[in-house]
Amino acid sequence: MDGDAGRATVRAEGFNGLRRAAASLPAAWYGDPAQHAREMAAIWRKGWVAFARVEALAAPGARLAAPLAGMSVLALRDGAGALQAFHNVCRHRGAELCPEGAGRIAGGRLSCPYHDWTYAEDGRLLATGKARAVEGFDRAAHGLVPLGVAEWGGFVFVNADGGGQGDFEAAHGRDVVPLAPWRPETLAPVHSETIDIDCDWKLFWENFNECLHCPGVHPALSALVPIYGRGIMEREDDPAWRAHGPDAPPALTGRLREGAESWTEDGGAVGPRLPGLSDADAARGQTYAEILPSFLLVGHVDHARAVRVLPLGPGRTRLEATWLAPPDAGIDGAALSVFAKRVMAEDAAACEGNQRGLRAAPFASGVLMQEEYEIAAFHDWIRAQLEG
Ligand code: FES
Ligand SMILES: [Fe+2]
Incomplete structure (x- = not known):
């Protein structure tokens, strides 16, 4: 995570780490319905959040409706391909327009099942069923309320605050730079898993x-x-990291153990190195990109894995994990996913x-230690979002 919103104390000189212990967020913020509602409004409905894989909305006329952060969202691919x-x-009176799930738009029109x-397809209200025109009703003012929509890496993102592709790039282009060599938009799902967890969405990120x-x-x-076995995430988390050159053992550099290539049961790769990866990308073992609050992507030498984070309610979170690999590579996605x-x-x-x-x-509040600098930055981001 980028530490822009962080306090001066988040990163110490010369390495990644907190210089001073920091208080964590109030325990009451995890699972309290009023706090959850505040976060949905101030965070999840104020920015770009992952909604679906593009395959679900590939063909003109495809539509997908699903709940998202207290909203019911309808995305569609119109006849022009947008x-x-x-x-x-x-x-009219607020009925759900399309049933949850995937479907097709008949004749380029969306009809409410109620009246x-x-x-x-562009949301304009065309007709009001049996209801006759009445004084004071402006049809043009009663179109569907739009959300911003954008595509990145084979995923569709929406924004209740509006915006288009350019706004998405401006907001998150920098976040996804580390994964650009993976060209995730060229990869296809080979396996997916959904896991519901009894925890607040913030705990997932922490x-x-x-x-x-x-x-x-x-x-x-x-x-x-091996560096994970030392309780740190990357080379620069060690105050003495400058003493360790690129040829130092994996426990010091963050590379996979000797002989391993990828995140699989035996450490072997399931396919060739993805085109576009540099030697450094391949050697790193794992490369992360995050689009807070809803999405992360991890790149390995031969595949990538996306996780969509979805708050289901106070203290309840869904993860949708998708394993991605070159299409038609014949990869056994179920076997790949085991690790x-x-x-x-x-x-x-x-x-x-x-x-x-x-x-x-x-229990009222915890404490963040030196290695938890990313959590401190995350908490600062949460507080900043809530303060608007
Ligand atoms: S609520 Fe949709 S037509 Fe009445
Ligand atoms: Fe973990």
């Missing part, structure tokens, strides 16, 4: 943003990525334990 997104709510108001838990929670991962799926399950159990403790009286 993506559109709207609040899936009829402007048959009909909308064009856990993702530190590796102090790795030695205890992830024995296999810590063997594959990272276990890591996800280990993390889910850790997050649920964290959530249970946060709910228990009288």
Whole structure:
């Protein structure tokens, strides 16, 4: 995560780390319905959030409706091939316009099942069913309420605050630079998993943003990525990192263990190095990009893995993981997924334990240690978003 919003204390001179212990967010913020509602409004409905894979909206006339951060969202591919997104709510008296799930738009029109108001693919209200025109009603003012929509890396993102592709790039172009060599838009899903976790969405990111838990929670991962076994995420997290050259052992550089190539059960790659990766990209073992609050992408030498984060409610979070590889490469996605799926399950159990403790009286707030600099930056980002 970028530390722009962070305090001066987030990173110490010369290495990644907190210089001083910092208080974590109030325990009451994890699972409290009023706080959850504040976060949905101030964070999730104020920026770009992942909505779907592009395959779900590939063909003109395809539509997809799903709940998202307290909204019902309808995205569609119009007849001209452009993506559109709207609040899936009829402007008459607020009925759900399209049923949840995928479907097709018949004749380029969307009709409300309640009283048959009909909308064009661009959201314009075309007809009001049996309701006659009445004084004081302006049809042009009752089109569907649009959301911003953009595509990146084979995923569709929406923004309740509006905007288009250029706005998405301006907001997140920098976040995704590390994964650009993977050309994720050229990769196809080979496997997907959905995991619901009894934890606040913020706990997912906190856990993702530190590796102090790795030695205890992830024995296999810590063997594959030896630096994780030291409780840190990358080379620069060690105050003495400058003393370790690129040829230092993996535990000091962050590379995979000797002989391993990818995040698989035996450490072997499932395919050739993805075109576009440099030697450094390939050697790194894992490369991360995040689009807060809803999306992360991890690149390995032969495949990538995306995780969409979806808040289901106070203290409840869904993860949708998608393993991505070159199309038609014949990769066994289920076999490929075994390793990272276990890591996800280990993390889910850790997050649920964290959530249970946060709910228990009288715990009020925790403390962030040197290695938890990314969590401090995340907390600063949360506070800044909430303050608007
Ligand atoms: S609520 Fe949709 S037509 Fe009445
Ligand atoms: Fe973890």
